Amino acid sequence: MTNVNDRRHYIDGAWCDSVGTGRIAVIDPSSRMPVGEIAAGDVADAERAIMAARRAFAGFSQTPVAERIALLDRIHGLLEQRAEDFAQAMVTEMGVAITFARESQVRFAIAHLRVQSELLQDYPFLSVRGTTATAREAIGVCALITPWNWPLYQITAKVAPALAAGCTVILKPSELSPLSALLFAQLMHDAGVPKGVFNMVNGTGEVVGHTLSTHPDVDMISITGSTRAGVLVAQAAAPTVKRVVQELGGKSPNVLLDDADFDVAVGKGVLAGFRNVGQSCSAPTRMIVPASRLDEVERLAAAAVAGIVVGDPRDAATTMGPIANAAQFARVIAAGIADGAELVCGGPGHPAGLESGFFVRPTVFSRVSTSMRIAQEEIFGPVLSIIPYDDDEHAVAIANDTLYGLGSHVQSADPVRARRFAARIRAGQVHINYPAWDGHAAFGGYKRSGNGREYGVHGLEEFLETKSIVGY
Numbered sequence: 001m002t003n004v005n006d007r008r009h010y011i012d013g014a015w016c017d018s019v020g021t022g023r024i025a026v027i028d029p030s031s032r033m034p035v036g037e038i039a040a041g042d043v044a045d046a047e048r049a050i051m052a053a054r055r056a057f058a059g060f061s062q063t064p065v066a067e068r069i070a071l072l073d074r075i076h077g078l079l080e081q082r083a084e085d086f087a088q089a090m091v092t093e094m095g096v097a098i099t100f101a102r103e104s105q106v107r108f109a110i111a112h113l114r115v116q117s118e119l120l121q122d123y124p125f126l127s128v129r130g131t132t133a134t135a136r137e138a139i140g141v142c143a144l145i146t147p148w149n150w151p152l153y154q155i156t157a158k159v160a161p162a163l164a165a166g167c168t169v170i171l172k173p174s175e176l177s178p179l180s181a182l183l184f185a186q187l188m189h190d191a192g193v194p195k196g197v198f199n200m201v202n203g204t205g206e207v208v209g210h211t212l213s214t215h216p217d218v219d220m221i222s223i224t225g226s227t228r229a230g231v232l233v234a235q236a237a238a239p240t241v242k243r244v245v246q247e248l249g250g251k252s253p254n255v256l257l258d259d260a261d262f263d264v265a266v267g268k269g270v271l272a273g274f275r276n277v278g279q280s281c282s283a284p285t286r287m288i289v290p291a292s293r294l295d296e297v298e299r300l301a302a303a304a305v306a307g308i309v310v311g312d313p314r315d316a317a318t319t320m321g322p323i324a325n326a327a328q329f330a331r332v333i334a335a336g337i338a339d340g341a342e343l344v345c346g347g348p349g350h351p352a353g354l355e356s357g358f359f360v361r362p363t364v365f366s367r368v369s370t371s372m373r374i375a376q377e378e379i380f381g382p383v384l385s386i387i388p389y390d391d392d393e394h395a396v397a398i399a400n401d402t403l404y405g406l407g408s409h410v411q412s413a414d415p416v417r418a419r420r421f422a423a424r425i426r427a428g429q430v431h432i433n434y435p436a437w438d439g440h441a442a443f444g445g446y447k448r449s450g451n452g453r454e455y456g457v458h459g460l461e462e463f464l465e466t467k468s469i470v471g472y
Helices: 043-060 065-081 083-094 098-121 149-163 179-190 205-214 227-240 263-272 291-307 326-335 392-400 417-424 456-462
Strands: 008-011 014-017 020-026 033-040 124-131 132-138 141-145 170-174 198-199 219-222 245-249 253-256 286-290 342-345 363-366 383-388 410-413 464-470
Touching: 008 141, 008 219, 008 392, 014 227, 020 083, 020 383, 020 456, 043 198, 043 205, 065 083, 065 098, 065 149, 065 179, 065 219, 065 410, 083 149, 083 179, 098 149, 124 198, 132 227, 141 205, 141 464, 149 179, 149 219, 149 410, 149 456, 170 179, 179 198, 179 326, 205 227, 219 227, 253 263, 253 392, 263 291, 263 383, 263 410, 286 392, 286 417, 291 342, 291 363, 363 464, 383 392, 392 417, 410 417
Parallel strands: 141 170, 141 219, 170 198, 219 245, 253 286, 253 410, 286 383, 363 383
Antiparallel strands: 008 014, 008 198, 020 033, 124 132, 132 464, 342 363
């Protein structure tokens, strides 16, 4: 694995020392102990990366599509070869259970590269209708700001389409989970990415992120993070009128219609809500169920939680590791105290024997009303709210009673009924009956969950400008 004490950035095809003298500690959430430190880049580091990306853009944007496909395929191949290194890095930097790191965090990250390579095989960068041609061209220099909760997955979700489009990039990974990003930068070097096409600067959002957002030589910002962070980036970017793509917060509903198979749907719903320790912006943390079956749902939810193994994330038997960092740990504990809701299981406090790390108890509240904090705020931890409804109209109203609109779920034995219900949910993605993950499915939000889309062809097109050539 990459040396944890790596105080360098990757700029213009080489590792380089940071101009900034600041350092950021890397904390292992399983023990709360520091395991090293990275550089806290400053304005000069970010500007150096921007200039490298700007110099490289003219040439890289004109590369033949076949060359970009070959580059994506080399990155894909190296990521497959080094998959275990990335999985182990994420265990250290964010406490993800090793099995989940291997089977989801890394595997889906690899898939983003495959999807973009496939799309390039026949994507129509130039189309002609009559005497007018429409060209889709790389937007330019792109700053990519990625989160701590899906560190590698969100890097490839942005880097792969940006390169496929012919853009050059500066990656600003989360300073809270930087190890997988360091590994990725070395992988990009080994894959033979041309100088200046891929750059990485570590540091804080307040310094590096702000510089990228405000700089006139950055043409586009793509950020995945909290709604608060997305708003700050958009405000900073506004004076230079750059494109801003935001994948932000969520409070996703999981509606169990009365004809669903509750023996299956409730348990799967609990696990979906608690996936990645509940640290997913699209986690379905509001389970909306018929009031007449509330007792049954509570029993099934408690049984599902009883099967979760909280423990050392390096143990293959563990299904839930710790919360990823101290700030999030404190927030989850505070948010777990509900105003008037019924505690089904879990609650504040550590699981027995796990007091040394940022471990929390998987928690389910029931008889939750939409006015309660746990029904409205993105807690970002293993806390599920069960909300009863009277009829389908009431269920739709509850599902849409949120500032967010990122993910959502519907469970029903009748596919026509499920589709009809899904059409009424104001969210960017709806899952019917827990389908398999699809790397081609557009991902992004309505309302305060963001603007723009990621993944598949929609993700590629965010990195493209449209040019009309009349009289072609």
